[in-house]
Amino acid sequence: MGFALRRERVRIPVWTASVALLLAYVAVALDALYPTAAERQARAALVSSPAGIMLSGPQYGIEDYTLGAMIANEMALTVMVAVAIMSISLVVRHTRAEEETGRAELVRAGVVGRHAPGTAAFAAALVANAAIAVASGAVLSAAGLAPVDSFALGAAVGVTGLVFAAVATVTSQVTEHARAASGLALAVLGVAFLLRAFGDVQELHGSWVSWLSPVGWAQQIRAYVDLRWWPLALSLVLVALLLVLGAALAARRDLGAGLVPPRAGRPDAAGWLASPLALAWRQQRASVLAWGVAVGLTALACGTFVDSVGTMVADNPEIAAMLGDPTDLVSGFVAVMALFLGLGAGGFAVASVQRARGEETSGRLEPVLATGVGRVRWLGGQFVVTLLGTAALLVASALGLWLGALSVGEDAFGLADYLAASFAYLPAVAVVAGVGAAAFGGRPGLAGLAWALLAYSFVVTMFGGLLDLPSWAGAASPFWHVPQLPGADVEPWPFVWLTLLAAALVGLGLTAFRRRDVPRP
Structure with missing residues (x-):
């Protein structure tokens, strides 16, 4: 003990x-x-x-x-x-x-x-x-x-x-x-x-x-x-x-054994599995499905509140302040829910990137790298699956919000509006995942920085207005720079520099991973 x-x-x-x-x-x-x-x-x-x-x-x-x-x-x-x-x-x-x-x-x-x-x-x-x-x-x-x-x-x-x-x-x-x-x-x-x-x-x-x-x-x-x-x-x-x-x-x-023996696999693998990307997808597909169901159900429940926004903010200026424009409360509510679900997708992204560390510490990475698979291809495949899984979660959140709103008779926005509100957070999630990739590539012991950044982003973006935080505190979060759709004016520059920052962090992680040793488990 x-x-x-x-x-x-x-x-x-x-x-x-x-x-x-x-x-x-x-x-x-x-x-x-x-x-x-x-x-x-x-x-x-x-x-x-x-x-x-x-x-x-x-x-x-x-x-x-x-x-x-x-x-x-x-x-x-x-x-x-x-x-x-x-x-x-x-x-x-x-x-x-x-x-x-x-x-x-x-x-x-x-x-x-x-x-x-x-x-x-x-x-x-x-x-x-x-x-x-x-x-x-x-x-x-x-x-x-x-x-x-x-x-x-x-x-x-x-x-x-x-x-x-x-x-x-x-x-x-x-x-x-x-x-x-x-x-x-x-x-x-x-x-x-x-x-x-x-x-x-x-x-x-x-x-x-x-x-x-x-x-x-x-x-x-x-x-x-x-x-x-x-x-x-x-x-x-x-x-x-x-x-x-x-x-x-x-x-x-x-x-070392279990009461239920593992199922024997196929004697011959499909041709499309012969790549690091396919291996990463095979390893993470169950996680993507579980997160997708959880996010989708949460979004569906949140969408059913759309028709109750007026009751929610009646005589409560603090809640109204969180939703933005008082003349368009539905738009503000959808924007806040899209932000909340985007942060949830960020949780999947961080967990997905850190799965690479589990492959290393368990000893499964070393035999893979002993073949013709390069380090950049392997880690790149892991990150591509992270982005694809994040995109799938954002689609699930948009569908859930849309169906939940329709179930209570609220049709002010179409599916395209919900998809735009959700996908606006993809570059911000990529930045958080990039922090995890950079930490894994250079100093795996610092992998917790990605979780810390996500937790910080949750506090400053969800409650920054209520806590009256200064603008510099919000600017430290990548989610703070994303326009809250629908309703907000869209400028391309936040998406451009967030994407470039995410690419730079991933590039830093790939470069560092090529140079460091892979320790034995």
């Missing part, structure tokens, strides 16, 4: 601080945006739509929408999903990924039991989730919310993370590869999210379907409304059962 915690000595504090700062900021920002009961009730009417319920929760406290109820309904779900993803990644990294690279075999050669790696991984997840739970409760209490309810909400977040840490413990026994184990666990998370969403839509405060999901159990504690602790006991029981199942499965398989 000590070794696992040492490896996570940076990640756990970063995750804890990120969640705590997010909740602290949201509590302060929502209090400033909705200072009166009337404004909060207008917000309640907005999130009470079917799309709002799917993206928030079972609507406890909707009749008297206090700040606490607002955070529990609208932010708790986002934080729970993020912490669940963190827990899945942590457990898989310390179990299946260690077996896949061969390091687990070296450890097991010593006086180490069969279940020690899984136990250590779950213990590290327990520490991480406990830290997040305590920090979340502390910052919400400091924001003036009821302390008991605040720590209960933090506990719900932490326990949900433990559930999916236990899920990852089981999926790590099933497959031979870390990506497959993570994918199965994330699929379970997706099913849990959908069950909770469909159950909450069927009936106010959730139907019986909501109780089929551990995410639904966490939201059923009714924080800041009518607190009850017992739903969290269901999650703890499930954690115990999953851990027992994971231990039983681990005892039935060989080290």
Whole structure:
């Protein structure tokens, strides 16, 4: 366990601080945006739509929408999903990924039991989730919310993370590869999210379907409304059962093997696969599909709010300021949603570029470069797939917004307008991805700079006006220079220099990659 915690000595504090700062900021920002009961009730009417319920929760406290109820309904779900993803990644990294690279075999050669790696991984997840739970409760209490309810909400977040840490413990026994184990666990998370969403839509405060999901159990504690602790006991029981199942499965398989053997491939590969570009696409196609579905569904839900813009900004000048021209609120809302989804596509782009680092550290890159494949062709193929995948996500976001708006009878803009609003952010996303490519080529340890730039861009572009940030702060983000379509005047120069900057960063990464060593795993 000590070794696992040492490896996570940076990640756990970063995750804890990120969640705590997010909740602290949201509590302060929502209090400033909705200072009166009337404004909060207008917000309640907005999130009470079917799309709002799917993206928030079972609507406890909707009749008297206090700040606490607002955070529990609208932010708790986002934080729970993020912490669940963190827990899945942590457990898989310390179990299946260690077996896949061969390091687990070296450890097991010593006086180490069969279940020690899984136990250590779950213990590290327990520490991480406990830290997040305590920090979340502390910052919400400091924001003036009821302390008991605040720590209960933090506990719900932490326990949900433990559930999916236990899920990852089981999926790590099933497959031979870390990506497959993570994918199965994330699929379970997706099913849990959908069950909770469909159950909450069927009936106010959730139907019986909501109780089929551990995410639904966490939201059923009714924080800041009518607190009850017992739903969290269901999650703890499930954690115990999953851990027992994971231990039983681990005892039935060989080290390095999975309970489900991998499917044998074709004896002869298709001719079109004989290129670095085709290899990169083959490796990332599942990721592109998963991100595309997630972005498309999010865009579809956002599009259903288009006809509610007037209610959203009524008597709320802060929200109106975010949407720009008060005479054209629909245009402003579409522009903000296109920006939000463009930032989401940026998340895919950064993850896609950093996949190259995974190929290097796993040892799969060295055999590829030992053939006739050059470094520039290989890394260039990775970046081309990143751009193509980003373009596919932007198409999905445009289609989702358009179909969502049509579903509520809003046809002020056509599909071409939504496509233009979405694709305007492609050069900005390419710049962020270029930062990741330059870091990988020269100093792989600095790959986190791309994530930092994306997070900074999210804050300054989404909330810069509300925070009254200076113009130089916004100019540091590539997204800040993109005209917000539809409605804004379009000048070609921002697109030109953003494209040139992205090309320069990628060129820098390719040049640096040609000159540095590829270390052995």
